[in-house]
Amino acid sequence: MSSTNSTQRPIVILGAGIIGLTTAVRILESPLYQEEKIPIHIIADHLPNDPLDPKYASTIAGAHHLSFADDEDVNQTKWDKRTFHVMYNEWKNEGEKTGLMVLKQTELFVKHNQHLKIYEDHPDFQVIEPDQLPKGIDHSVNFTSLTMTPFTYLNRLLDRISALSNGQVMIHRHHLPSLSSLSHPSITAMIGEIPPLAIVVCVGIGAITLGQVEDQTVFPTRGQVVKVKAPWIRSGFTRQVGELNGGEGGERTYVIPRPDGEVILGGTRELNDWYPYPREETTKDILKRVLEICPDLCPKYKIAPSALAPEQDIEKLHITEDNLPDSDTDPTSPLEELVIQTLVGFRPSRKGGIRLERGKDLVLGRDHGKQDKTIVVHNYGHGGAGWQSCWGTAEDAVEILIKSM
Incomplete structure (x- = not known):
């Protein structure tokens, strides 16, 4: 140029x-x-x-567009809302060739029962009724969001x-x-x-x-994620254990699908950790955690035959945590063959x-x-x-x- x-x-x-x-x-x-x-x-x-x-x-x-702006953080809320608006309009005008994917996002909360107010500004926001909550979840909401x-x-x-x-x-x-x-x-x-x-x-x-x-x-917040190929996943999930505390607090497990069929599974939040390579034990932990919030990640042919009734069609099988392969008897994750890459990045925290x-x-x-x-x-x-x-x-x-x- x-x-x-x-x-x-x-x-x-x-x-x-x-x-x-x-x-x-x-x-x-x-x-x-x-x-x-x-x-x-x-x-x-x-x-x-x-x-x-x-x-x-x-x-x-x-x-993905999933704000952790504290309800009182006017600037972060403004920046996040504006970015969602810009990207959502890009997707509306040009579709998934933008690299953007609009999807239903489900937020699962453990050990607290409040969600961030910014989620209520997303399209299709709703609170899940207590009697509909998955096992071990104290609060949940879903809404329309974006991944990139x-x-x-x-x-x-x-x-x-x-x-x-x-x-x-x-x-x-x-x-x-x-x-x-x-x-x-x-x-x-x-x-x-x-x-x-x-x-x-x-x-x-x-x-x-x-x-x-x-x-x-400024300091690094190490994040390790696993990239898999799972084009049947078209919804996003995040489980938040503990409070965000106006930032990236607590432990987060997430499933982030993309338009090309790849899905990012995570994650970790390791403060001031400069180790640049994947840790095997972390990868195994991520693959275990994501199945707890999104059992559908498991390919249906991985379900043990005993989990199926004689007349049941595997294509119509609804996978749940209860019919997943037993991790106690088989330490190999049913997701391992889907793995494309394991990645490490340093979030530029401040x-x-x-x-x-x-x-x-x-x-x-x-x-x-x-x-x-x-x-x-x-x-x-x-x-x-x-x-x-x-x-x-x-x-x-x-x-x-x-x-x-």
């Missing part, structure tokens, strides 16, 4: 995950770009089509960025050690000699080590939640003596909420940017 006007000060977006790319789209759609065609550069360690990397959580995420296929959705964002800019946005694979490195010759060779007009920091877990940011309130604000301006001096200030806007620290809040935070980041001009 070629650059736009080399005499203009560019906007630089750091990071090319779901946060960086949605922010880029909203900048391109804003009057700031539409009127002035400011050059835009995206600089990132990792891009959507690269091999999977735990530090690039966007492609490893389960990726990250690879598909991220690539559509790349295409959208190209279309909105007529191919003029430049994307660079480069590790930036610090914000001040933008004045280094290795970077000016890519973005030009003129100091950037603004930098939008969307680096996720990279905020820990990025110079002039070095946010020590004490205090998402950082979405204007930072301290930079002065990036050049040999020609110009000392123009560079605006810094931060948009990172989404933890496990990146996919469910991305459009909301992108729009607020752009609003901050425009007001800072």
Whole structure:
């Protein structure tokens, strides 16, 4: 891609995950770009089509719209609602080729009997009557929600960025050690000699080590998931044990189907755990837990013949926890042959939640003596909420940017 006007000060977006790319789209759609065609550069360690990397959580995420915004958290609620609205309209207009799948989502609660109020804003919301609750469940609701296929959705964002800019946005694979490195010759060779007009920091877990940011309130929340092929699953399930506590508290087991027939099974929430490889014992635990909330994951031919009445058609069999293969006599999970991949990702969590604000301006001096200030806007620290809040935070980041001009 070629650059736009080399005499203009560019906007630089750091990071090319779901946060960086949605922010880029909203900048391109804003009057700031539409009127002035400011050059835009995206600089990132990792891009959507690269091999999977735990530090690039966007492609490893389960990726469903399931808010954990506390009832009193006005900002998180706003961001999550806005993102659902944007994605739901995308699905309505273009269907599952977007990578989005609309489905019935069932939430199962253990050891508490309240749901988040934000769920009540979803279409088709209902509370399950106490006499209809599954065994061991204290409260349950269901509603219409969304899941996402990250690879598909991220690539559509790349295409959208190209279309909105007529191919003029430049994307660079480069590790930036610090914000001040933008004045280094290795970077000016890519973005030009003129100091950037603004930098939008969307680096996720990279905020820990990025110079002039070095946010020590950011930490990894390790998540391990199992990807299986189970195209007969078209509904989502989550079991929450304990309180969310206004974030990702408690233990969560989830089943997240995607339009292509893949299903993400999870999960774990391991704070400050940098181990990048799957743990076998965790995989076995996940495969056991998901069958407790979604027995239909088990292929019907795996049901023992003794579970069927002589005249019963296996195709009409309703699988329950009671007729699943006995895990005590057969330690092999009936789901093992469905497994495609086991994945590990580091959610970019942050004490205090998402950082979405204007930072301290930079002065990036050049040999020609110009000392123009560079605006810094931060948009990172989404933890496990990146996919469910991305459009909301992108729009607020752009609003901050425009007001800072």
